[in-house]
């Protein structure tokens with residue numbers, strides 16, 4: 001019986017679908033030698049999938065990415081090895097957009113500090129100020145794909161002015177969203193900057209010391225895209241110096257960080273462990289979609305979302 005490696009835990013609905021279709025799911029922790037020998041598919045999450053992992057499965061035909069970002073998968077090696085890479089865009093859009101807004105609220109209303117004060121009986125907390133009303137403030141979005149657009153709609157519904165930096169290929173065209181043409185313009189004009197970019201050669205390090213210096217001292221930076229988009233040492237410096245007001249981060253340069261990592265000691269950050277997509281509803285959708293995508297390749301159907309369609313066509317041509 002052919003098998004499918006599940007690199008990181010996913011919602012039970014995914015493995016159930018694989019089993020029904022005759023593909024035996026297994027985890028690296030419980031793997032038997034036969035599992036590797038029979039392995040035709042792998043499903044991974046943010047941990048990605050390396051060339052070495054691909055080579056450990058000699059019959060591998062497909063890597064399924066649970067979610068959108070495929071930056072941690074070695075696509076070049078997959079192409080060389082004839083392995084198709086599928087992902088599940090759209091399945092976590094709403095959860096991540098809500099999470100970006102939640103991080104904004106957590107910063108503006110100082111929810112973590114307020115919670116701590118309340119537990120300590122410090123009701124004088126409210127006399128010390130620092131809470132922010134958001135309606136009427138400007139929300140700037142970088143990356144107007146599925147999640148950027150959904151976040152824009154939520155910010156607009158809150159009565160915020162919404163600016164978007166988008167590529168020509170992303171026709172913003174959403175009611176109430178103003179398009180800006182440069183990142184500098186967006187950074188200078190926004191009270192909240194929300195990043196929704198993939199990690200690519202063009203976006204890694206995009207928000208560095210210079211860009212942070214363009215932001216308002218009162219501004220919050222939110223990142224639910226990929227950690228590598230921000231120069232993290234420069235961000236830590238800006239937060240420590242108070243040249244921006246705060247940051248809400250779900251993604252980091254390295255996940256996880258050591259306990260003494262300076263970011264973790266800053267009072268003006270709200271951090272979540274790459275969990276923006278981890279609602280029950282989103283986990284279920286991602287697991288079902290990735291299992292289905294993997295089965296499509298194994299059973300010879302065209303999957304709806306592929307990172308390397310040429311490899312799929314070549315493989316299909318060979319098989320036909």
Ligand SMILES: NC(=O)c1ccc[n+]([C@@H]2O[C@H](COP(=O)([O-])OP(=O)(O)OC[C@H]3O[C@@H](n4cnc5c(N)ncnc54)[C@H](O)[C@@H]3O)[C@@H](O)[C@H]2O)c1
Pocket residue numbers: 067068069070089090092093096142143144145146147148165166167169170196197198199200202203224225226250251274275276277278
């Ligand atoms: N934190 C999480 O759990 C989580 C969950 C889902 C997605 N993500 C990350 O968020 C990213 C966005 O997800 P999505 O579903 O919106 O993907 P998407 O592909 O729909 O959107 C990405 C957008 O970024 C734009 N873009 C890319 N490079 C750009 C650049 N240099 N300048 C301006 N715009 C640029 C693209 O044109 C596209 O519109 C993913 O690639 C992934 O890395 C993180």
Ligand SMILES: O=C(O)[C@H](O)COP(=O)(O)O
Pocket residue numbers: 044045046047066067068069070092274277278286
């Ligand atoms: O790119 C994505 O969709 C997210 O990073 C989701 O990651 P996860 O599958 O580990 O939740």
